[in-house]
Amino acid sequence: MVRFECDYSEGALPQILDLMVKTNMEQTPGYGEDVFCEKARELIRRECQAPDADVYFVVGGTQANKVVIQSYLKSYQGVLSAVSGHINVHETGTIEAGGHKVLPLPSTDGKITPRQVKKAVEDHGGDHHCVQPAMVYISNPTEFGTMYTKSELEELRKVCDQLGMPLFLDGARMGYGLASPGNDLTLADYARLCDVFYIGATKAGALFGEAIVICNESMKKDFKYNIKQNGALLAKGRLLGLQFLGLFGNDKPFYSACQNAVDLAIRLKDAMSDLGIKFMYDSPTNQQFPIMPNNVLRQLEDKYSWNVQEKIDRDNTCVRFCTSWATREEDVNNLIADLKKIYNS
Amino acid sequence: MVRFECDYSEGALPQILDLMVKTNMEQTPGYGEDVFCEKARELIRRECQAPDADVYFVVGGTQANKVVIQSYLKSYQGVLSAVSGHINVHETGTIEAGGHKVLPLPSTDGKITPRQVKKAVEDHGGDHHCVQPAMVYISNPTEFGTMYTKSELEELRKVCDQLGMPLFLDGARMGYGLASPGNDLTLADYARLCDVFYIGATKAGALFGEAIVICNESMKKDFKYNIKQNGALLAKGRLLGLQFLGLFGNDKPFYSACQNAVDLAIRLKDAMSDLGIKFMYDSPTNQQFPIMPNNVLRQLEDKYSWNVQEKIDRDNTCVRFCTSWATREEDVNNLIADLKKIYNS
Amino acid sequence: MVRFECDYSEGALPQILDLMVKTNMEQTPGYGEDVFCEKARELIRRECQAPDADVYFVVGGTQANKVVIQSYLKSYQGVLSAVSGHINVHETGTIEAGGHKVLPLPSTDGKITPRQVKKAVEDHGGDHHCVQPAMVYISNPTEFGTMYTKSELEELRKVCDQLGMPLFLDGARMGYGLASPGNDLTLADYARLCDVFYIGATKAGALFGEAIVICNESMKKDFKYNIKQNGALLAKGRLLGLQFLGLFGNDKPFYSACQNAVDLAIRLKDAMSDLGIKFMYDSPTNQQFPIMPNNVLRQLEDKYSWNVQEKIDRDNTCVRFCTSWATREEDVNNLIADLKKIYNS
């Protein structure tokens, strides 16, 4: 069975495991106050050209989303998100469990517009019977693999400034976005345009880990308390430092690892297109959402795994194929060959 | 200024004030454990033909919604509601503040269908990354003045039974529904078809008060703890008993008071229709949602008040006119006359 | 049965009922934005010599405590309180339900000291594994009827200033404190020394109502959203305005009504002392906590009601007798006479 169902089917890049083995018996303080974390934070600040940013590491994306949003919002405030946003549909209501409403904005491609943000405030702002929109959450790449361009992000930044609202960007798959042919953003752009964002490592070659980068001075205070309260303060915090040291240290394998995934995803996408397969979303990143006949899927299911995204009709299903830093070229080539065989028979 | 902006612009029916004055210096225990509450509960059980129901009184609808929903849901469960449901838009996120997600279902008339409930469970049920739909919330009449018929309610009941989900009905304006020409339900029907519902008194002639009627045996336990925790346990609970004694005692003024409102609302609706005014929702109850030219509204605004529901375009606005138990016939007649004058000039 | 079990056994002062009856059919906007509330707020600001204070009305004390504390605290912060504080023991965990820890300080008389506040910060301040003390909650009179003096309150104020922590005072029984022979405080002192406090009306002659007075500028913003979110925004808010108009309008019956209660409580206390009865707490207010033999209590229980505070041993119980604005002199005299009969036989 070759797995394309997600981008976290394997362990970690060998560089990271090496670092862990090498430093295993060194003694450090706990909770991220060790020298590995310190170095990793420094590397990230440099990569983001954000020397004053605060950087915190947590294990996963749901933790990152919960901690950032809960740290900022007051009890009667909510966070704007595409209706398809991860916080709105795939975190078992963790934001609501923290007392806050996710305010969903309609979206067909996973993205939201400055106009929608403005309208939400016009519609409900100042009415004490309504949850007040107070933060904008976006993910890039989105849950559908689509991407914001730099100019779109700048427009969102502008409306956030006008409304006095922070822009929070979920970068769980940021590495795959940076490697995309559709990308015109850098980590430095993210740091310049977001109040707070995170760089996902779990899906980009590490065992786990998301680096939260806080650029807005007013959001820095007391952040660590919220990490601890949410059970997100790893005792052996050094492990998180080591993940990011591995990714952003020598040769920065973060970039090359993600490039591998995107190249193979595009190869798969192109091959599928050639066979006449349509896509639900036009993704230039490592997630692809083809709409395929169920009888084709049945012929593949013994050799490959994927995710079901949505039933289209009785005979067709939109599925998700993910590549990752660990995807092997030959596996993609085999899948393409198998597809061709089915379609051309 | 004659107020049509809401149905709680005045105090209470004289019968209720009389009761309060008459009993003022009697000593009773606090927290609803007095003889007035006991009698009122008995009257309500009888009216609902539900001798085994538990009845609790709280001051307002937001309290009722919060307490009922929070009492039932586990942390990872959510409540299905029309997107326009009061709990989803007009309670400043009180359900989320209690840790639960409101799962909004699209709706153009304030109502939801059994099919939508089923689909929500099919889409997300059993996936531990998603909030689990676990309760159905409806209001009748809805926030748009529309109504469920008995057969529609029976269909919802059926799907709730199939899915093992309680049906919770917000009856903040139930009295105006019962008095509507479009109504085919009785309090006994509500008690038969809902697991839990409440009878609103605040908008139906009392100073305040909602009577929560719990019909489902399994939802009764320890309900009072949740009332207290939510700050909804009135020290002088007797006052709530007196409101309902007034409404359901001699001659049951609850019904006649609401009839007055609905009759006048229909008179206004018919007159408006005759003038060619269109309505956003086809409401047979005490709330009417005409779409009116802004220049007409400007000519009325010194004499009458109403609520803005939604801007339609640059020149037209959907507004809400409410009548109530306290609305005077002459005020409605004057409004109609003024409208005719404007439209016929 | 004559009730001494609490101070909310009756309805309201006749002045208040009169106001309600007189204004019953006047139309006003809802939610406390009416002219009665406006006037009541003005009276309270004047009485407190706090022309810039924000004043909000809610129905009960648990609501007031929840809304004030939740409005101020961040998620990782807690509120310091005497272990016997109402928020710590008698509100079914409403503060915790809002996500915040009550940090209990040991106390035998219901009061806390500046030294304890300081120590709590010294012990836990700055440690991100611990809830951070961030607000001081006291009640005056306390749950045991004891009182802070002006100089004690000034010392607490000082330590709060040093620590940058607001002082929140629960005045559910403030009226009975002001009427006490042990009192040296005025409403103006409370406004000067507290960041936020409330004046209880429920127990002091009104049907319900607590007036929250916010003196600290930085705590005013968006307070109303929290009121609504907690189900504490009364639709017919005018009723709350009328309660306080009644109490602080002509002749300010708030003061005289409470004076009656305290005078009778002291009379009862003195008579009990003369009979050799000891008290658990030395209360100069309307709550008295005598320790009485169970066999004496048994002889009284058909004619009088009280609360059990605590079992002392097999034969003796500490009970609470409350007087109120509505307590009749003859009932206290009869109780004293009955006690004398029992003790002297």
Added chain:
Amino acid sequence: MVRFECDYSEGALPQILDLMVKTNMEQTPGYGEDVFCEKARELIRRECQAPDADVYFVVGGTQANKVVIQSYLKSYQGVLSAVSGHINVHETGTIEAGGHKVLPLPSTDGKITPRQVKKAVEDHGGDHHCVQPAMVYISNPTEFGTMYTKSELEELRKVCDQLGMPLFLDGARMGYGLASPGNDLTLADYARLCDVFYIGATKAGALFGEAIVICNESMKKDFKYNIKQNGALLAKGRLLGLQFLGLFGNDKPFYSACQNAVDLAIRLKDAMSDLGIKFMYDSPTNQQFPIMPNNVLRQLEDKYSWNVQEKIDRDNTCVRFCTSWATREEDVNNLIADLKKIYNS
């Protein structure tokens, strides 16, 4: 610098790292549904002689505590804990953030008694103004290194049965308890006597991980939803399986690793006692709490690290020295030698 400040200063046992390296590129499903987790669960069930137990893995103890407690308690219920319990003092209020009150019981040695549990229920049970005690939380070894005996645990079990309350045992340092000379319990005993407990790996030789063992049938349902909601569902869940495979696989290094720590702790304790040093708590496990003169500590602080537990007076401090699976014999011997030098000079 040799670190005795905590028991998580190093990485992991080599067996665990080996497993991780060996399996690194194997593909598995995420979220703990992989074969490594399945095997690890099986090993734990066998070790606990609890073939029907549900076993879940989370990364840390705060997560374990939060998920277990939140899964079980209703909104108005609280959890009984020693005042020194980890959930009461060292988790930044995570239980309260989830809406529940920790009900602290006085304790000088970190343990609570069946009598205290009973009294808590007698004092508050059934009063709807009070949080209802509904779960018992204990840790073993406690936060002070002390231990419950088997018979003490059986007595707690008995009272829990009588009161219909689950017993939840925090085993963050369980391994060090099992290795203690004062121990008479086995994992099978824990499984027999607790409704739910967890086996800590973070402090016992793994990189991270706590294995939650649910023995009570009624607590099993839907547990995974709560894990996800709390951000505690590791994407690469296999890593948690591998930690426990390492600890409970060949030769069960869990036991031997912990034995090393306890042996060295006792050696240190005995040596300190011989020098006349007194201890705050009489701990037979890997944490020792000597009370030492500040001037002695100053002479050690360049070579060794420890935690400050509590200031005793101007000249003396209670400190915590921890040994762990990774502590080297020579480091303990050196510390002892240094102490002797200081004390004998």
